[in-house]
Amino acid sequence: MAIQWFPGHMHATRKAIKERMKQGIDVVIELLDARLPGSSANPLLASLTDGKPSLKLLNKQDLADPDRTQRWLDHYNALPGTRALPLDAGNKAPAKALVTACRELAPLRGGMSKPLRILICGIPNVGKSTLINTLVGKKSAKTGDEPGITKVEQKIVLAQDAYLFDTPGMLWPRIHIPESGYNLAASGAVGRNALDEEEVALELLDYLRVNYAPLLQARYKLEGAFETLKDDRLLEAIGRKRGAVLSGGRVNMQKAAEILMYDFRQGVLGRISLETPDEFQAWSAAAAVADAERERLLKEKKAQRKGRSSRDSWDADRHAEAADGDADVDDVDEDAEDA
Ligand code: G4P
Numbered sequence: 001m002a003i004q005w006f007p008g009h010m011h012a013t014r015k016a017i018k019e020r021m022k023q024g025i026d027v028v029i030e031l032l033d034a035r036l037p038g039s040s041a042n043p044l045l046a047s048l049t050d051g052k053p054s055l056k057l058l059n060k061q062d063l064a065d066p067d068r069t070q071r072w073l074d075h076y077n078a079l080p081g082t083r084a085l086p087l088d089a090g091n092k093a094p095a096k097a098l099v100t101a102c103r104e105l106a107p108l109r110g111g112m113s114k115p116l117r118i119l120i121c122g123i124p125n126v127g128k129s130t131l132i133n134t135l136v137g138k139k140s141a142k143t144g145d146e147p148g149i150t151k152v153e154q155k156i157v158l159a160q161d162a163y164l165f166d167t168p169g170m171l172w173p174r175i176h177i178p179e180s181g182y183n184l185a186a187s188g189a190v191g192r193n194a195l196d197e198e199e200v201a202l203e204l205l206d207y208l209r210v211n212y213a214p215l216l217q218a219r220y221k222l223e224g225a226f227e228t229l230k231d232d233r234l235l236e237a238i239g240r241k242r243g244a245v246l247s248g249g250r251v252n253m254q255k256a257a258e259i260l261m262y263d264f265r266q267g268v269l270g271r272i273s274l275e276t277p278d279e280f281q282a283w284s285a286a287a288a289v290a291d292a293e294r295e296r297l298l299k300e301k302k303a304q305r306k307g308r309s310s311r312d313s314w315d316a317d318r319h320a321e322a323a324d325g326d327a328d329v330d331d332v333d334e335d336a337e338d339a
Pocket of ligand 1: 059060061062087089090122123124125126127129130169
């Protein structure tokens with residue numbers, strides 16, 4: 001799916017992270033959406049943060065499938081230099097757990113002479129402002145539904161010898177895993193103007209029908225073998241059940257898409273995760289193959305263009321020579337006439 005947004009935000013964040021890294025960071029906290037940890041992880045972060053120890057916070061765990069969250073936690077906790085914790089806005093005192101995990105990741109830091117310096121990153125709408133508000137105990141960071149609002153870096157004192165530095169949320173310019181594009185869009189990480197809601201809803205439905213059919217059935221009172229319906233028929237059935245009907249009896253598919261996405265985002269459908277570590281790994285591998293093929297085709301096209309342009313220039317040379325030849329003949333003729 002083509003998602004369009006302004007890469008300006010990305011450049012601002014990249015710059016902010018690089019600047020902060022230069023001044024010294026011991027641990028990087030990456031706030032992830034527990035419903036889509038793989039897709040909400042920034043693929044550029046490890047290189048931007050020089051592979052610093054990393055704490056993955058699986059936020060909004062109250063909305064995610066608990067079994068799958070556990071699988072993701074196990075997956076991250078098995079990686080070197082990485083720890084992972086589940087989190088949600090219901091946790092009113094998260095600082096202690098965060099600082100403890102960060103101290104484990106950077107045991108040589110601590111005390112007033114070597115305070116622990118922590119950087120927090122996360123894509124838009126993952127809940128970073130909400131967490132920071134909880135940490136500072138007042139309304140200091142913005143919260144809102146439209147992602148992509150940048151803000152200046154701020155420093156939060158987590159403990160006497162532990163500081164947290166905030167960065168603006170960012171998405172990257174090209175999401176190369178198609179499933180991630182859809183999952184990010186379904187979660188609300190991508191602004192509404194940058195996506196086709198009906199397309200996103202159909203993809204979401206396709207996943208839910210296979211993995212969470214009982215939740216769909218319970219919410220929309222679907223009848224018969226609804227799982228076997230085509231995605232658009234299923235979305236139509238949902239729209240009809242929820243009264244998204246136009247005059248004349250046709251279902252308003254845009255409205256039906258909005259209803260489904262709202263229900264998913266708010267957790268009305270139930271606790272749902274859109275990916276497992278294995279699924280995400282398989283998507284990444286397929287995307288890498290597709291990327292390599294894309295690269296190959298691009299190179300081939302470039303080579304063809306180059307070949308064409310050197311053939312064209314060869315043709316142009318011959319043409320010029322021929323034109324020259326004609327000129328010579330003309331010259332001879334003119335000379336002859338002169339004579
Ligand atoms: P951001 O700074 O990363 O962009 O995200 P922000 O904190 O603004 O949070 C985005 C939305 O996610 C907000 O909802 C917020 O309430 C919600 N949220 C944050 N953390 C959690 C969590 O752990 N669980 C759940 N269920 N929701 C969370 P909103 O509808 O945009 O605003 P609001 O009216 O709820 O404040």
